[in-house]
Amino acid sequence: MARTEESTPGTGRAAGHTISTAMAVVDSDGSLAAWTHEAQRLTGFTAAEVVGCSAAQVLAAPEDLAKASEFVDRGRSGDGWCGIVGLRRHDGGPLVVYLRACPVSGRGGRIQWLVTATEMTAVPSWPMNGAGMEALLSSAPIGIAVRDPDLRCVWVNDALALQDGIPREKRLGRRLTEVLSGPDAESAEAVMREVLETGAPRIDHAYRTWLQTDTRQEHSFSTSFFRLDDAEGHALGLCVMSVDVTDRQRARERLALLSEASTRIGTTLDVMRTGQELADLAVPRLADYVTVDLAETVPLGEESLARLGATNGHIPAFRRAGVASIHKGIPESLWSHGDYVFVPAPSPFTQVLASGRSHLEPVLDTSGGTWLQRDPGRLEKIREHEMHSLMIVPIHARGAVLGVAVFVRMDDSAPFETDDLRFAEELVARAALSLDNARRYVRERTAALALQRNLLPRRLTGGAALEVASRYLPSDTQGGVGGDWFDVIPLSGARVALVVGDVVGHGINAAATMGRLRAAVHTLANMDLHPDELLAHLDDTISRLADEDGDVHRHTSTEVGATCLYAVYDPVTRRCAMARAGHPPPVVISPQGRVTIPDLPSGIPLGVGQSSFEAVELELPEGCVLALYTDGLVETRDEDIEAGMHRLGTVLAQPDRPLEELCSDVLDTLSTRALFDDATLLLARTHALSPTQVASWDLPNEPVVVADARALATARLTEWGLERLAATTELIVSELVTNAIRHGAGPITLRLIRHQVLVCEVTDTSDTVPRLRHARVTDEGGRGLFLVAQLSTRRGTRFSPAGKTVWAEQEVNSNPS
Template sequence: MGSSAPMAIAAAQTAFQSFGTAIALLDARGTVVGWTQAAQQLVGHAAADVVGRSGTALLAGSDDRAKASALAGSDSAPSRWTGLTGVRHRDGRRIDVRLCVQPLTGQDSRAQWLVAATDKETPPSWVVDGSGMESLTGALHLPSRLPVGVVIRDTELRCTWVNDTQGLKDGIPLQRRLGRTLTQAAPGEDAESIESVMRQVLESGMPAINREYRAFLPMHAHREPALAASVFRIDDGEGHALGVCAVSVDVSDSRRARERLAILGEAGKRIGTTLDAMQTGQELADLTVPLLADYATVDLAESVLLGEEPQARTDPEGGRIPAFRRAGLASVNEGAPESLCARGEPVLVPPASPFTSVLLSGQSHFEPVLDTSPGTWLDHHDAVRAAIHDHTMHSLMIVPIHARGAVLGVAVFVRTADRVPFEEDDLLLAEELVSWAALSLDNARQYARERSAALALQRHLLPHHVTGGTAADVAWRYLPADSHHGVGGDWFDVIPLSGARVALVVGDVVGHGINAAATMGQLRTAVRTLAAMDMPPDELLARLDEQALRLDEADTDPHAPDTATMAATCLYAVYDPVTRQCTIARAGHPPPAIIDPHGHVTFPDLPTGAPLGVGLVPFESVTLELPEHSVLALYTDGLVEARGQDVDTGMDRLATTLAKPDQPLESLCSSAVDTLSSEAPRDDVTLLLARTHALGPEQTASWQLPADPALVSQARALTTRQLRRWGLDHLADSTELIVSELVTNAFRHSSGTIGLRIIRHEALTCEVTDTSNSHPRLRHPHTTDENGRGLLLVSQLTRRWGTRHTPDGKLVWAEQHLTPKP
């Protein structure tokens, strides 16, 4: 290759300038044989000023010069040293520098000394030991190590010069390295890769910086260090290539740090993707195998899975060990044969074991070398010992999963195939990953608790047994929203009304969770209260809108102007089986579907109305006449709306499903729900079906009476005659009294024709209509009062009575039980 000294100078200059360090090359006698531009910038001397002179001449102190000269030629000189000393600048001033001196070994066994220097204020690029801050004189006897490996190779890429640090880093012995290429000294893919980089640098002259490779250490080493090599071409004075210089540094720590950061980055993406605690536990196990461990389990307390508060303190001696269930299980072996229980099964916590100590203390258990000798806790757990032996488990970490001071479970990490034991850094990484998972698990637990409470509240507030009486057969379905969005505020109701009528209601409170369920309960109660007052649908929605506004005002925080406004949609329909008329009004709700007996489906064009709680526009009612055995379908938007699908498509799908009037209502309900997307619903789904009936002439009787009080007796006679036809003679006396009182009040407080109708359905209903808008009021008269006893008598003879508005006045009704004949 030519002279070794010029190569060493060029190598030192090129390689170490990349580290910001001044380099001088000295021969065995201490004479300067090489000088770099960085050295000239530091002390002001050009190469011509110092090459060929003793390096000690640059030292500022006479004592330092004398001792350095003596040591330079002495066999007792240390192999390397670092320290602070003073050197003389060209302009005569003294500057303090950091020095690091180490030898280079060549094939001819002649020593060369590499001297690296930096300004005292500049941090060195090598690691200085604790004694390195002394003077050069004191530091001469304190060995240190420059953590930079230097290898110089000729144009055939054979090693010609090397420092001993390189051998300590990559594991190649000196005698195997000198005179050989890297692939000859250490055959393998990494050597081929680095040698390919060297060849490219040699041909192009462009340096290659920080090319990582693994050290060529003996197979018994625990873990191969990672090195980063920077390769530079060495040229002679005429610009011809003389070889390459490779400078290597150990980047194991930084590489390991990057790997850990990458794993933590993956944790943010892969752990806690859902609010399902079991899924989160499996995600933690899947992430750590095989990146951290060969086998991992995640066991969670049953209370966490149920959404209950976890046990704040575990007391194994007091029998307070919580029940656990395996939520996560992963292994490098297919089927995880190491596990004694499958995922989802209960887990027995061995007493007096590291598991109980972790639960008790809340601190991790770290056992780099698993102790399976006799006398340990394994003596009482043969199955665990057998699993450890069969699968060569040799290193163990048990990390508690805790959040807000309570233990949620434990995560176990084991190494089997990887013979390297866990290190402290592995424990820190495991604890970081578990902490990340604990946040997601605690969120999942709190969500499960809130969702369970909301679902329980909603189910409690929804009707449990609904019936349409003689007016209609009913069936319904309610599906709560999926786990991502929580239970919502859907509700439905079937309310019996006077005169054999029935009210059908479906509503939807905007939002999800327990607040929506509570608001739903308030609105449903309000609807039932208003329905009992026999209001027409449009008036009922208007009153319900007012109630929603009052509820919103009561719940609004005046100090939080951004508080969301409560809003809900509702559809209210009243069906009369006597007239077969259905009166419908809606408040921002989807229109009903009407299926006639022939299977024709329509969505009637009804005034939309504004949602409840907005108070923008009045509500309007529309009355439709339905053929007997028609099906009325009321639903919430969760049934017809889906992500990426137009609502008209959902309504068409619903119409196609319901166009089968001959099927039972329960089958129609199931079919409608089965048409939903395979994905879990994003909103609650509610469907209420009602198949209408009609009351024929054989079940009703009606008369129009002139406004003549003398005809009250005729009304009683007509009533008695009709009851006899129906076989209800036993109700004749009480019914005569009721009719007499109601008709008398009508004659007394109104003018015009009086209407009388009797309906036989589940009860016997008497209805009297007049043209007056004044409503009768029940009073409790004193013994001396002559009037006011009529309605009191009616209330005592009936199960209930009431009044409602009609287009021409009012209607007073009274119902009696259809008791059997005595």
């Protein structure tokens, strides 16, 4: 029996492995004439069992008989046959082999066939000759090249030339760096050398290059490298497979850009800064030149434009909120950041605003008859900088048109396509939400600031008792303006009230609540209430406001509360009574610069409930400085309130300096970062009235003392040089002393105080409140307080534990009568 061995590459065995092949000889009548030992091993049939029998008995399926007839016919014509055939093993099991049949001439010229069979695990799954394999590779849709160990191209298919535009004749015999220049080509060659040295393939190596057929756009390629080895494992070269992944890479980059937009656009609630962030993000990854123009009302926080419809030639002004360019200095722009921008009508700008739809002009038409002829300045810039492609995208959010974003490509950049417009619209849509949020914040904050500034005092005066100065610094956080307030309120008897408060929360509601509380404090102060009594009444007021707000906002949570510090300084006695409701304590700086913090009970914030306030009275030397403030001035994210109070006292320990300078110095010590709460500071330097400015007499409770009281008052006015006020003052003194004798009790005290006004006070031990009456014609009395009201500029009554004081003021510079 014959036995043959052949070297066949296969998927199941290594290249170069020797494979045993079963052989048999078949006569022209289809009977087996010879059977090898390898055939016996393969099928299990012995030669004695099959020789002389029909070869069909070893075939597994009836359809294989047709194949047998086919190779018989081919044998007669002199052709061989090969194919996959199923054989039957001796034990009945199936056996699939690769079968070859070649005709041979037997004795006497008869035709016989030499048949060889090889197991399928030892042959390629798809046998192909060299011509078929080259045809396959040449027509493959991916770029394929073969390089020798020197990395020179020795074979290339047609698809690679179509990918990168490099013809076959320019590539063959050359290395990659001899065809392409740049770091990407050098990096690819470094990878090739590594694959040649290690034998490990490199998959999906990315590199970029500019195509000779498309110099406007850089293309991205994904390349894989495999080493080619001979039968002994020696490197023959490299196989390089390349795929153009420009579209995939562009999609990745745009998805990353949209993700980046969510973090880079809208970092602040500043409309103009948000517009600039959009422009900076789009250049150069989407366009070469970008502008963001907002309706002129948007940066001011006002309502934005609706869709324009008919404009009657009136074009709303824009404000440039963002501009960016690939060129330094942005020479393409006619307007700078923050400038007003105007456009002709009609134009793509007005069409976009009117329709709410984007405008795409892949090739910008600068010929005659277009809208650019009515805008020579813009046309000149377009021609000067070779602008050739344009997109105008409306910026709208929540149904409002906020403005337009303009995207331009210049020089050799590829024209815009529909995909570019869709991407620009998505990018602008994300920025529009941030712009709208910023617009709404600006509008609300502007209204809150306007409300708060209108509710705060515009001019402070401490009269003869105090020299005052103040500062208010609103917060810059998203919460906006807060509810801080301060006030200086002139009281009777040359006294002055100082108040500083802080309403819970931020925004326009807090500012409105602050205004209501400030009005309430004014009303209560005019009643000359003691500080602890005033805070108790104010607590009732804020609790009532909370109940009212709860009724209005039944389905929403409302929080109403405030802290407050109220102090009353008397320049006659140089004493200051103060009380606080959960507010930081005042800081007192003596004329020598010594800083003290009075031991003042803190109390609880207003509106909390179960309030209890306690007043403390201090004696303040003339020339000392009293500092009232809110917690935003002394408490920050990086500094607790104790450290802030120490910082405040250190700056103020210079009481001889002007108060305005001290206020500025205190604010200069604040962190440069945005405040998270409003900061308020009220400084007051004390003055005292000299004894010569005050005259006081104790009078018996007898009718005869009325004439004496008039005489004493007239004499003192003469000493003060105020004889012109003697007549009206006598009437006022006469009426007030008479009322005290008739309706009061105990001893009577008459006091005159001369400062910026002339004050006349009459004190008795009764708590009966005098009432102003309008007497009838037939009444013999009842006109006293009415006359006092007519002769004075202000009048009133205040109470003390010892009784009451009725007072009246007259202007010193003119006679009110």
